[in-house]
Amino acid sequence: MKQGNIKVALVGNPNAGKSTLFNALTGMRQKTGNFPGVTVEKKSGTFRIAATNGHDDAHVTLVDLPGTYSIYPKSKDETVVMDILANPKHPDFPDVVVIVADASNLQRNLLLFTEINDLGIPGVLALNMLDVAESMNLTVNAVQLAMQLNVPVVRINARTGDGIKGLKEAVKQVAERTEQPALQYFYEPKENEIGLINEVKEIHHLENDYVALQYVCQHDNFSFLEQPVRAKLDALIEKYGFDENNFLANETVARYEKIKPIVSRAVKSQGATEQPYWTRKLDGILLHRVWGYITFALVLLVVFQAIFAWASYPMDMIDAGTAAAIEWMKGVLPEGVLNDLITDGIMAGVGGIIIFIPQIAILFALVAILEESGYMARVMVIMDKLMRRFGLNGRSVVPLISGVACAVPAIMTTRSISSRYERLLTILVTPLMSCSARLPIYAILIAVVVPETKVLGIFNVQGLVLFGLYLLGLLGALGSAWLLSLFIPRKEPSYFMLEMPSYKLPRWGHVGFTMYESVKSFVLEAGKVIMAISIILWVLASYGPGDSMNVAEQQVVSSMNTAPQEEIDAAVASARLESSYAGQFGRLIEPVIKPLGYDWKIGIALLASFAAREVFVGTMATIYSISGDTEDVLTVKQRLIQEKNPETGGKMFTPAVCYSLLIFYVFAMMCMSTIAVVYRETHGWKWPMIQLAYLSVLAYVSAFVVYQVLS
Amino acid sequence: MNLNKERMSARTVSHLKKGEKGIIKSFTDRAMSLKLLEMGCLPGCEVRLDAIAPFGDPICINVGGHYSLSLRLNEAAVIELE
Ligand SMILES: Nc1nc2c(ncn2[C@@H]2O[C@H](COP(=O)(O)OP(=O)(O)OP(=O)(O)O)[C@@H](O)[C@H]2O)c(=O)[nH]1
Numbered sequence A: 001m002k003q004g005n006i007k008v009a010l011v012g013n014p015n016a017g018k019s020t021l022f023n024a025l026t027g028m029r030q031k032t033g034n035f036p037g038v039t040v041e042k043k044s045g046t047f048r049i050a051a052t053n054g055h056d057d058a059h060v061t062l063v064d065l066p067g068t069y070s071i072y073p074k075s076k077d078e079t080v081v082m083d084i085l086a087n088p089k090h091p092d093f094p095d096v097v098v099i100v101a102d103a104s105n106l107q108r109n110l111l112l113f114t115e116i117n118d119l120g121i122p123g124v125l126a127l128n129m130l131d132v133a134e135s136m137n138l139t140v141n142a143v144q145l146a147m148q149l150n151v152p153v154v155r156i157n158a159r160t161g162d163g164i165k166g167l168k169e170a171v172k173q174v175a176e177r178t179e180q181p182a183l184q185y186f187y188e189p190k191e192n193e194i195g196l197i198n199e200v201k202e203i204h205h206l207e208n209d210y211v212a213l214q215y216v217c218q219h220d221n222f223s224f225l226e227q228p229v230r231a232k233l234d235a236l237i238e239k240y241g242f243d244e245n246n247f248l249a250n251e252t253v254a255r256y257e258k259i260k261p262i263v264s265r266a267v268k269s270q271g272a273t274e275q276p277y278w279t280r281k282l283d284g285i286l287l288h289r290v291w292g293y294i295t296f297a298l299v300l301l302v303v304f305q306a307i308f309a310w311a312s313y314p315m316d317m318i319d320a321g322t323a324a325a326i327e328w329m330k331g332v333l334p335e336g337v338l339n340d341l342i343t344d345g346i347m348a349g350v351g352g353i354i355i356f357i358p359q360i361a362i363l364f365a366l367v368a369i370l371e372e373s374g375y376m377a378r379v380m381v382i383m384d385k386l387m388r389r390f391g392l393n394g395r396s397v398v399p400l401i402s403g404v405a406c407a408v409p410a411i412m413t414t415r416s417i418s419s420r421y422e423r424l425l426t427i428l429v430t431p432l433m434s435c436s437a438r439l440p441i442y443a444i445l446i447a448v449v450v451p452e453t454k455v456l457g458i459f460n461v462q463g464l465v466l467f468g469l470y471l472l473g474l475l476g477a478l479g480s481a482w483l484l485s486l487f488i489p490r491k492e493p494s495y496f497m498l499e500m501p502s503y504k505l506p507r508w509g510h511v512g513f514t515m516y517e518s519v520k521s522f523v524l525e526a527g528k529v530i531m532a533i534s535i536i537l538w539v540l541a542s543y544g545p546g547d548s549m550n551v552a553e554q555q556v557v558s559s560m561n562t563a564p565q566e567e568i569d570a571a572v573a574s575a576r577l578e579s580s581y582a583g584q585f586g587r588l589i590e591p592v593i594k595p596l597g598y599d600w601k602i603g604i605a606l607l608a609s610f611a612a613r614e615v616f617v618g619t620m621a622t623i624y625s626i627s628g629d630t631e632d633v634l635t636v637k638q639r640l641i642q643e644k645n646p647e648t649g650g651k652m653f654t655p656a657v658c659y660s661l662l663i664f665y666v667f668a669m670m671c672m673s674t675i676a677v678v679y680r681e682t683h684g685w686k687w688p689m690i691q692l693a694y695l696s697v698l699a700y701v702s703a704f705v706v707y708q709v710l711s
Numbered sequence B: 001m002n003l004n005k006e007r008m009s010a011r012t013v014s015h016l017k018k019g020e021k022g023i024i025k026s027f028t029d030r031a032m033s034l035k036l037l038e039m040g041c042l043p044g045c046e047v048r049l050d051a052i053a054p055f056g057d058p059i060c061i062n063v064g065g066h067y068s069l070s071l072r073l074n075e076a077a078v079i080e081l082e
């Protein structure tokens, strides 16, 4: 009997609603989405079950796990499930397993249930998606099921929270049982398997036949078994002539033989069972030979229009707001160094970034809608054949699309790709998808160089250019995948096989929360880095070695004494910046970036953006507000437009420079977190370094070509 | 030899036309059959071709009226029909 602290694990088929249930129980916000393979690692949370009839409150530690169709893992993410369930010493080994089953497809969902049951871990069956089952004319008799399966069965709706209370009670009851009922195996081992099972049980001190069979079949996946132990198990397999594939096929068929009659008694159908009406209708269009691609292109176009056109109104307001705030602050604070640091350094840097909140919010909301509706799974289908040409898989679409938000979680989602080769290729090319940190850079440069006009009356040209940049990133990703596939040997076959979930209306609260979260982390995470860099940069740009800055100022003043005061001021500010630490540093790297069309000021921003790409815009804001004339406060965009090229006397940010910068940022892998996550996912420095090298070369060469051609 | 010929010409899920139904008889690939069995594609189960992606591959089949499964043509070719 277990009281006080209970450990519970959520297992079930992919997309059965485990993470949604996890969130409902713990009040946390794990990522959910309407396609298989959303959760790729275990996540823990806690909740309490209130006291009932004489028992104390129970504190529950809940673990959400990746979905699996059986306890035999088919991809990297799925291995964690059995690594926990087969090892009672694992810190997450549950007292009670909650098996979340999709009631609209009960037969298949019960396969996993019977396997978990046979492992001998006390379980509760949670019937989810009953609303979907109903729309398919199915009714499920939970009492009947509970009797036949010999476990508590609870009807829930993870989305609305119905039945959660009953589920908690059932979990508590099972955990507090003084005596576990005798285990009824759904799979009885065959005669020729019994000898092997008994020997494994004896060696490993196991009590359960099925766990022993798992030692036999899966020991290579069990992190808790040492190498010599695994070798011994291999020897046993040899000794008994155990044929694993044969066993697996027989086991699965035998289980279904048991499940079928149970399901046919518990599930009744009124009329023909069919997928929900809307799912059939929508699939008719969205998976259509012709309409499939047309609708996909339209969806993407709407996304980019939204990011540019809809976001522009709040952005203009924020832009004007920060300029006004800086101006006000300049007046309020006493003049001097502190004033400059706060206004030109911090406020200019942060202001350069918060302007992008509307775009980030819209981007994340739209990706959340794609994921929640079930459309993502269809995109995987219509893109699979294309992806295969480049050595990828239809499933690579998920990391590529979520890479538009951020490459770090995107690279983690590759764990659900079963072929290691395709997974590696996907990891290597995902950073080419333009992430949200690049959006500010694109936005500001596009605003400078592309006119704000419309074509065909509806398409904003700036939006189209943005679309083009994302497309270029995608083409870069596909092209690189193809190139890399020529050098990396493919070892295992590739699979697709994907369950199509029924379409679901996105939960607007969830979409709103995703938006809020992304903005919060953008502002906090980026904000921290930007704040730090702005301050460092401001110091480096305001001070120089020895007396160099004053010397430079004297020189300018004496050489320009006839010019109007305004021009002198601007020239002085610029000369001072140039002789500061930052300026001298920029000068140092100028020869390298000169062929791309960048001067030392851009060079400083480029270097700073190695910390995080979004720092680029903030840095530009800081640099140009220090070097610009101080009379009136300008927005970053205005400053870039006004900036003169000292050599030609014309504009600094010519189309050639802007496009060269844009292309550079499309390809460059300037992100420490991405390098770190690739290191973690590939277990070594080899791949992140190869990736960094090829992306840097790609970025430099393409920016060079663009600048040389356009100028 | 005879058996081989018969195998070559056996009707598989990849031969289905849109909307056409068939009943699963057996599988021709070991590794693939394990996955398919776990996904609920059992011998005796009725399948129907529901959709064909642009470029003709992958396809979506309805499995026993329960759910929709998408697979590549070479994966579908492993499932023989009665
Ligand atoms: N209609 C309906 N939808 C549900 C229900 N429970 C969950 N969903 C939706 O089903 C989808 C999948 O939910 P998740 O919680 O991400 O599924 P999961 O089991 O964690 O999936 P993986 O992490 O991929 O294994 C989401 O879009 C949920 O909103 C339910 O009871 N009814």
Ligand SMILES: [Mg+2]
Pocket: A018, A019, A020, A031, A032, A038, A039, A065, A066, A067
């Ligand atoms: Mg999940």
